Amino acid sequence: MISPQDQIAKLERLLERVKSNAGRARVAVSATPVKAAAPSLPEPMLEPIPEPVLETEPPPPAAVAQPVVAEIPAPEVEEETSMVRAIPVDADEEVSVEMGEASIEDVDLLEDEIVDITDATAEEAPTAVIEEPPSSSRRAIAGTMDEALSGAAESVEMDEGREIPLKTPPPESGPQAAPLPAQALQPPPTPDLDELGQPELVSGTQPTAAQLGSTIDLPTGSETELELGEPVAEAPPVHLVREEPLRVAPPPPAEPVRPQVHARPPLAPATPPSAFASAARSFQPQSFRELLEASLRLGSD
Amino acid sequence: MAVPRFDPSHSVKFDLGRGSVHLEGAGPRLLVPPDALVDLCRHAGQESLADFGRKLGTEVGRRIGEQWGDAGQNIGVEGFIEHLGGNLALLGFGSASLERWGRALVFVVEGSPLGAAGDPLLAAIFEGALQRLMGRDARAVVLGRDADHVRFLIAGEKGASKVRALLASGKAWGDALAALHEGGAA
Numbered sequence: 001m002i003s004p005q006d007q008i009a010k011l012e013r014l015l016e017r018v019k020s021n022a023g024r025a026r027v028a029v030s031a032t033p034v035k036a037a038a039p040s041l042p043e044p045m046l047e048p049i050p051e052p053v054l055e056t057e058p059p060p061p062a063a064v065a066q067p068v069v070a071e072i073p074a075p076e077v078e079e080e081t082s083m084v085r086a087i088p089v090d091a092d093e094e095v096s097v098e099m100g101e102a103s104i105e106d107v108d109l110l111e112d113e114i115v116d117i118t119d120a121t122a123e124e125a126p127t128a129v130i131e132e133p134p135s136s137s138r139r140a141i142a143g144t145m146d147e148a149l150s151g152a153a154e155s156v157e158m159d160e161g162r163e164i165p166l167k168t169p170p171p172e173s174g175p176q177a178a179p180l181p182a183q184a185l186q187p188p189p190t191p192d193l194d195e196l197g198q199p200e201l202v203s204g205t206q207p208t209a210a211q212l213g214s215t216i217d218l219p220t221g222s223e224t225e226l227e228l229g230e231p232v233a234e235a236p237p238v239h240l241v242r243e244e245p246l247r248v249a250p251p252p253p254a255e256p257v258r259p260q261v262h263a264r265p266p267l268a269p270a271t272p273p274s275a276f277a278s279a280a281r282s283f284q285p286q287s288f289r290e291l292l293e294a295s296l297r298l299g300s301d
Numbered sequence: 302m303a304v305p306r307f308d309p310s311h312s313v314k315f316d317l318g319r320g321s322v323h324l325e326g327a328g329p330r331l332l333v334p335p336d337a338l339v340d341l342c343r344h345a346g347q348e349s350l351a352d353f354g355r356k357l358g359t360e361v362g363r364r365i366g367e368q369w370g371d372a373g374q375n376i377g378v379e380g381f382i383e384h385l386g387g388n389l390a391l392l393g394f395g396s397a398s399l400e401r402w403g404r405a406l407v408f409v410v411e412g413s414p415l416g417a418a419g420d421p422l423l424a425a426i427f428e429g430a431l432q433r434l435m436g437r438d439a440r441a442v443v444l445g446r447d448a449d450h451v452r453f454l455i456a457g458e459k460g461a462s463k464v465r466a467l468l469a470s471g472k473a474w475g476d477a478l479a480a481l482h483e484g485g486a487a
Contacts, residue, residue: 283404288381289374292435292455295406298481299460 304369304380307387324391326364335393335414342415342422354425361388361426362433385430394423402478406455407444413451420451427453444474454478 142148285291313330314323321329342350365384369376376384378399386397395413399406410423424441431439440461444452452474454464460481467477 285378285401287375288378289376289435291378291401291404291406292431292437292439294404295455296437296439296457296460298405298456299463300457 304376307368307384309387309391312391326367327360330392335419338422339415339418343418347421350421351425351428354422355429355432357392357422358426358429358431359433360429361385361392362430364388365430366434381434389426394419394426400452402475403482405478405481408441408453408455409450410453411450417446417451420446423451424453427455431455442468444468444477456481 142151283294285294312325314325316323322332324330342353345353365388368384378401382397382399389395389397389410393414395410398409398411400409401407408427413419413423415422420443424443427441428439431437439455440458441453441455442461442464444454444464446452454461456464464477464481467480468474472480
């Protein structure tokens, strides 16, 4: 069981060796994890890589020059990226670093065989165990450098007769952060109304791209009152005319009922209303007998 | 000498032991139902009814004269009707009052238990009372009647005949009285 301190020491030595080999390598390939970069870039067609033999013997630090590594960001554990690149190493110099279950092998490969696997599949690297390629494509592990070179030459000769699909991008290009499409993140330009002149209807149902997302501030109207002309009396359409219940205007408040009075004409003051009334006023009996005698005389004259 | 006011105190006495009712200054009286009296009057004839009524009136006049004394001849209108009405009330004939229409003397009786059928009897009572008190032959003519009131004109023989004729012609009792005053009655 290897202690974590040993693993750390091995990794440090490996890093130093990588740096030294990078100086000799033609191009240092950065393994910058780009997650959201370049969704439009074509995915590289990966081909199973011959699995090198891994040994734990670290390389001598002084044997290699210090490489120039272009700012390799320290990969996070969860986003750890495995990479394989060509490093000219002596045949007897093999480095193997064990990283838990995974391992990084540093072998000498041809430039054509440099495979950059720092693509979108990097998400699977941290926890995934490196699957072994199918046995049919497995190549025999060269025991020496000469055998490896000869095997590589044979494979090149075998591939000359057929069309080799593009496997990896050229080393110069390397994995780069794909620039975001400028037009996708920028709002559409505001159309110049002066240049547009008359509106041009492209589609009767959908607005044009120039019309989307743009707001045009219309000039505010003056606060002067509008003079509306008299409404034109137009008969409503037949289908809008409906019979409404007859609305009878409420009768005005009823006036109090008053009789029609015909005044009686006044009597002439000279005409006595009745002789009886005058007689009643003139007769004032002093006793019952006087009244009785007057009453007995009535009608006797 | 002033005429005393009508005083009905102790006017009627009931002697239950003897079974009699006494009217002060008049002797025993009978309490009879008015309907029976009306039926009797209807079947008695006009003259018998008039004699019966005049007897009752003469009795009333006598009692009033006893109350007045000698000063009764100069009694006033209010004094006369006070005593006449009081005595008729003691007999149960209703409440009597007096109206003067010009020179015409009109008695009014209200609440008579005899109704319209007893009007000739009431008229005979007034004639008998006036005969007894005033010594004058007068005629009481029914001018008109409503539900509870009846009016009697006191007139002479000629005047009574004229009024009856006017009322029979359809004239109202007011017009008949007016005509009687003008002397133009038929």
